[in-house]
Amino acid sequence: MPTRDIPVKIHFEDGSLWATVESMPGVFATGDTLDELRESLAEGISLYLAEEGQEAPPVSVAAFGPLETRTHTNIALAC
Numbered sequence: 001m002p003t004r005d006i007p008v009k010i011h012f013e014d015g016s017l018w019a020t021v022e023s024m025p026g027v028f029a030t031g032d033t034l035d036e037l038r039e040s041l042a043e044g045i046s047l048y049l050a051e052e053g054q055e056a057p058p059v060s061v062a063a064f065g066p067l068e069t070r071t072h073t074n075i076a077l078a079c
Contacts, residue, residue, distance in 0.1 A: 008041065024048045 010019045017037045021027040027044040031037035038061040050056035 006045075010037070021045065021048075 006021060006023060008019050008021055010017060016030060016032050017034065018028065018030045019037060019041060020029075021041070021044070024045060027041075027048050029037055029040035029044050031040050042059045042061045045061075046056040046059040049059065
């Protein structure tokens with residue numbers, strides 16, 4: 001499965017994580033942990049990439065870039 005890097009904006013608020021994918025309008029993910037956020041991102045991106053009336057393609061978020069005090073990072077996306 002080919003991979004590509006996609007910029008993601010990650011926020012930490014009230015003990016939870018949430019993220020948006022600016023290049024994919026409407027893709028939004030939440031989670032209490034990075035693993036939950038990764039699963040939620042994969043689901044949101046898969047649904048975004050699905051053709052109308054077709055099954056959503058399998059997507060996995062392979063890795064997050066460094067998460068420091070900044071809110072932007074890249075994810076390695078396999079689809």
